[in-house]
Amino acid sequence: MMAESPGALSVSPVGPLTDAGSRKTLIYLILTLNHMYPDYDFSALRGHHFTKENAVPASANFAGALPHIVRVKNDVDGLLLESGKAYEATVGAGAEPLSSELWRAIDAVINLVDCDVYTYKAVAEGDPFCDDGNLWSFNYFFYNRKLKRILYFSCRAVSKTADEESDFEEEFDADADARAMDDSFLADGMEMDDEMY
Amino acid sequence: MKFLEDVSLSACVPRPETRGRGVPTRAKTRNPRDRARPRSTGPAAARENARARTFFHSFAGSKKMRPKGHRESRPFAPARSADPPSPRLARRLNAFLSAVNVGDYVVHGQLEAYSCASLSPRRSSDASTPGKTRRSDWDARDSLFRAPRPTFFLLVAPFANAARADVAPLLVAALYWLSFAHNFSRAQANSRASIRNCPSRSIRRW
Numbered sequence: 001m002m003a004e005s006p007g008a009l010s011v012s013p014v015g016p017l018t019d020a021g022s023r024k025t026l027i028y029l030i031l032t033l034n035h036m037y038p039d040y041d042f043s044a045l046r047g048h049h050f051t052k053e054n055a056v057p058a059s060a061n062f063a064g065a066l067p068h069i070v071r072v073k074n075d076v077d078g079l080l081l082e083s084g085k086a087y088e089a090t091v092g093a094g095a096e097p098l099s100s101e102l103w104r105a106i107d108a109v110i111n112l113v114d115c116d117v118y119t120y121k122a123v124a125e126g127d128p129f130c131d132d133g134n135l136w137s138f139n140y141f142f143y144n145r146k147l148k149r150i151l152y153f154s155c156r157a158v159s160k161t162a163d164e165e166s167d168f169e170e171e172f173d174a175d176a177d178a179r180a181m182d183d184s185f186l187a188d189g190m191e192m193d194d195e196m197y
Numbered sequence: 198m199k200f201l202e203d204v205s206l207s208a209c210v211p212r213p214e215t216r217g218r219g220v221p222t223r224a225k226t227r228n229p230r231d232r233a234r235p236r237s238t239g240p241a242a243a244r245e246n247a248r249a250r251t252f253f254h255s256f257a258g259s260k261k262m263r264p265k266g267h268r269e270s271r272p273f274a275p276a277r278s279a280d281p282p283s284p285r286l287a288r289r290l291n292a293f294l295s296a297v298n299v300g301d302y303v304v305h306g307q308l309e310a311y312s313c314a315s316l317s318p319r320r321s322s323d324a325s326t327p328g329k330t331r332r333s334d335w336d337a338r339d340s341l342f343r344a345p346r347p348t349f350f351l352l353v354a355p356f357a358n359a360a361r362a363d364v365a366p367l368l369v370a371a372l373y374w375l376s377f378a379h380n381f382s383r384a385q386a387n388s389r390a391s392i393r394n395c396p397s398r399s400i401r402r403w
Binding site: 024028032035036080082083085086087090098101102105106108109110135147148149150151152153154155156157158159160161 | 306
């Protein structure tokens with residue numbers, strides 16, 4: 001533990017934690033998560049729970065766009081492909097594809113060119129991204145230092161069968177509770193009968 | 198999509214029932230749907246939202262509650278700049294992404310923007326919003342902004358000799374490792390007696 005501390009402080013996805021700016025970044029990420037998911041507590045997260053999308057060259061060549069942004073776009077667009085079809089079928093929307101409207105709106109708010117992109121690695125049980133029935137999920141923090149803004153974008157796909165199962169379990173639990181109450185009542189009654197006889 | 202409208206991250210102080218390290222914890226509720234309840238339902242949630250909205254302003258307006266030795270770290274605040282260029286589009290997208298029915302599964306999306314900008318002192322002195330600052334909130338936020346303090350880095354300072362400076366962190370690290378129950382964070386590199394006495398006292402007690 002002691003031997004790991006200097007390394008943990010000097011190397012982190014948000015930068016060296018000995019630097020105040022890096023610590024602030026980490027705090028912003030944690031507070032954003034805490035705010036987005038008020039029923040969860042992310043205060044104990046550390047730097048290694050996040051990943052920074054590094055600006056390494058991407059396979060696709062998009063002129064004028066940063067490679068890591070392009071990679072994030074590709075990942076998100078791939079996962080939201082079906083949602084895009086649903087968007088096109090939506091009345092009053094769908095004049096443009098979901099992807100282009102989405103990224104245009106995001107770019108208008110956060111100015112993607114100046115953004116650092118971070119991801120929370122959801123690995124722990126009891127995580128909002130690891131609930132039962134989750135098929136896939138992503139979460140991205142777009143942090144623009146110049147604008148001092150963070151845009152949080154997250155999606156998760158939840159299986160309908162899991163929803164139905166959870167509904168069934170809830171009903172089953174409710175029935176079980178009701179039965180338990182009835183049984184306890186009957187048992188009490190039987191004891192009384194035994195005593196009577 | 199709530200774009201910089203009324204959300205203040207200052208309200209996001211850690212909850213006291215933090216369990217475990219590096220693992221997000223959640224409140225135990227029997228019904229899973231209780232955990233996923235919308236924020237704005239019920240009077241308690243409404244009060245909480247109102248508190249979150251006014252949290253920064255209460256921070257900014259009450260300097261008396263600032264604990265001693267507090268570092269001048271500025272709280273988060275909602276940006277007062279103009280609205281984003283396309284709030285209507287953003288709202289529409291967010292409404293669409295909140296629940297997208299896609300055949301066998303449903304996509305739940307969230308898209309929110311926050312501002313980390315701090316208000317200027319003139320704005321922060323604006324006492325138009327009522328509210329009181331709780332000391333615990335200050336402490337919690339202050340603890341978040343506090344730097345991690347590796348003890349051995351700090352103890353190097355008293356040593357003028359570079360060669361001996363390497364020894365100090367090792368000594369203190371060894372003390373920590375050998376006796377968990379003692380706190381050596383205040384041990385100074387030039388106070389040999391205090392460092393030397395700590396383990397001996399513990400041995401005697403043991």
